[in-house]
Amino acid sequence: MNSPETPRLTRDDVAHVANLARLTLTDDELDAFTGQLADVLDHAADLEALDLDGVAPMANPFPLVNVLRTDTPVDHDVRDEVLAAAPSIEDEQFRVPPVLGEAP
Amino acid sequence: MSDGMGERVSDAIVPGWEVVIGLEVHAELATATKLFSTARNEFGGDPNTNVDPVSLGLPGSLPVLNEKAVELAIRVGLALDCEIGRSVFARKNYFYPDMPKDFQISQYELPINGRGHLELPDGRTVGIERAHLEEDTGKSTHVGGGGRIHEAGHSLVDYNRAGVPLIEIVGAPDLRGPEDARAYVAELRAILVAIGASDGKMEEGSMRVDCNVSVRREGAAEFGTRCEIKNINSLRSLGRAIEYEARRQVDLIEAGEAVQQQTRHWNEDEGRTHTLRSKEEAYDYRYFPEPDLVPVDPSDEWIDEIRATLPALPRERRHRLAEAAGVDTAAAALTVERGMDDLAVDAIAAGADAARVLVHVDNNLADGAGRLTADAFAALVAMEVGGDLTATQAKTVLADLVASGGDPAAHAATHGFEAMDTGELESLVDRLIADHPDDWAGFVGGDDKERKKKSGFFVGQVMKATQGQADGRIVNELLERRAAGG
């Protein structure tokens, strides 16, 4: 493919998305994944032949709208079960290593 | 952008510079349950009690939209004259421990409420760009390591707030100073409370403000580069943060440097903002339509039904009172803010003097109207204006009416308030002038300040002699007449 809008995936691209996805890759993995992902994207280049002007993107295969529920509370009582399954807890809260900085 | 503001150069922080402000306000909606699950929406409570698989983002859980949250969002849209239409939820992807799914369900390309506007008490309007629905995050608390986030220790996460419905109201960059910004937030808060959408409590975090600030030289057509300020927790911080940030930006430009587009953090203790991240570091949120939810497309019938249940909004009430009282909307603002405008309008309609009504409502009914009726109020004001009661007596009778209702004339009679004979008052004034020649000379010959001081002295003496039954206004008239030789 390698059309102007979709240049071939690079090692740097893969390193960038791994970082966004909170994954660490070894150099070997980076090489292997770069090739494999680029193959998939190359295959996807066949989509560029399609005329998609005026075609609406599909979000849900079955077009429902206004699926709403009433504002009635339910007592779920799952706290103990959930906390028991947590990796680390303290004072009925989920304990994690220090959170640096604010949410982006 | 704006529908009317912009010409006004108000409270310039740095002379020659104009500060341009746009606010993003997040308000928690007053629902019983969360936006996408049936866990309770309640402030406080033991950690992780108001949770369920959905609000904890457990694998396999799915969101289902709360009808009430949609209704409240539509109420906000109607109150802000927004275009209300088909909306689509989207996922905003980022990792953060207080975000259970590591994405936030928000609205991106298609918000439920599009463009609208808000009218400030002084009648100016501020553009609203959108007001969309999204879910709140949980809360993480840092523990140990001295409590500072960059030191060691650990964090604890409570998801009680996760999934609470928020409306994010994005204002246009139509505000021009800290006062504007505060007025905007106060008005928005009043609207949200009036329509029952939110409790608007900034101190509990149920209303939060992010502030976009830029500066430009007065008269410049282009906006400057803006910075977004986060962590503003009160109206006071809002004003301080804007002033600090505007000065910082002007200083940069005057030093020949450029303002960088950044997100900045307001530190209340230090009274300054500092960089969180630059535009280059802007996070790639990878928004895409939330596949677990379907579009919301409220029918005209539903919107009309909701519209029919809206109370009179602050701006309508200000206009109504302003018209009734013959004042401008800014003068009517306090009365409306205090919720006393119905009483005032009704009293005026019953024939009361509008100016006296507003004075009493704004100054003498601090604890509300109690059992005071509009008719009794009107009758009281009529007695006062007609000279049957002095201002002081009227205040006393007003307090009685608030406490126990009834008829002002009866209360006045109980206190023995009777209109003082002008003749008696004249001889009393003459006697006091004779007894205090130096003070009288000060009144007659002094400058404005001295004259005012002496007038206060004579009125005080009269009140003392009459046990407060004299009308201060009439005493002043007498003093003026004597001084003029009458």
Next chain:
Amino acid sequence: MSASAAAIAADVRAGTRTARAVVEEHLAAIDAREDEIHAFNLVTADAALARADDLDRRIAAGEDPGPLAGVPVALKDNICTRGVPTTCSSRILDAWRPPYDATVVERLGAAGAVAIGKTNCDEFAMGSSTENSAFGPTRNPLDTSRVPGGSSGGSAAAVAAGFAPLALGSDTGGSIRQPAALCGTVGVKPTYGRVSRYGLVAFGSSLDQIGPLAASVTDAALVLEAIGGHDPRDSTSIPEPSPDLTGVLGGGVDGLRIGIIDELMGEGVEGIAADVKARVEEAAAALSAAGAAVEHVSVPSTVYGLSAYYLVAPAEASSNLARFDGVRFGLRVDADTAAAMNTATRTAGFGDEVKRRIMLGTYALSAGYYDAYYGKSQKVRTLIQEDFGRAYETYDLLLSPTAPTTAFPLGDKTGDPMLMYLNDVCTIPSNLAGHPSMSVPFGTGDDGLPIGVQVLAPALDEATMFRAAAVLEEAAP
């Protein structure tokens, strides 16, 4: 080997056989061959026996537990079961016990079924061979040197090996139908929204559907009737009652118009084996003999399905799998900061295929590439749905191979992800369009292994699809 689900339920309801005997028989079958097959991540023998005893007591007391009374069912291990480990065959969820049951689990319970265990699958349902399981591959019971297909390979193998008459799988791009084809069982992907996804650990949310794997068309129908129908806990659930399928199974295909999709017979997509094509033509002939008018038809955009799918599904997965961050459940690998802990946990907890898809999906959604990849792929879905719509103006059903080949040897395709992905080329279009389709065994290939024929139907028309499936089952060599 053992009796059909329908026969078991009839016996148990009639009191001529106990649920305990049924469960014991299947546990014995598992004991005999599970070491060799590895269909299960967990066999819940004690719970199944306790449940069987409870059903037997209720039957003795005159109650009717329902249409699946006493029937053992194997659940794919990405379907949440309260208090019972649900791992998605991933280290990151090792030993995680959900605090709730999936809707389908509740509904099977309400129909009288007995959950017998959690089946192995490709990690987070990503794969076509069940080799991407963190707990080792499942082997095809018909030839243990071969894969069972995937990702619901454990469910297909469990049915094929007689471990359970019924199983549930999930199908995002063919993960029920392809292993059903490779193991010689029936596998159904219902209309998107027909079966609640509540409690299914999400892979590609706009594509995922839970469906049955069974030894017969009738058994598959019984399961779909039990699990289908509106669920208010899934916003994409279609507000329709579960379809009547068992009542229409004998309806035949006389008068139906059925189209064989040219593109999926090799005139568009590559790699469809000659023996597979031959069986599809024979199946078409059988339908024709039963009174259907069968023709070849072009559904041109189906050839773009694979490309669109491998952008849409990873994109959704990259977001769905973000929550596996070590904070609230599952694996945690500790580190100095929360962010480093997230990264260490995910790096250690996910296998390569999951990482590949997360990165591919992250890329497809990232700034600057969204329109070229994710946005474009969602438009292609619209094209495919419209193309199918046009075909269904003329035809009641469509026909194609389920998988390009019979079961392939373990390790054959693990080195080349793209080669593995090509397995899904015939099954993906139904997921993209949201339409139902099912795989029915129809003869064997040159290697003697089963071949599945795929019957495709328009949205919500599972009934007609099942009628044709029943005819094919009857006519199968």
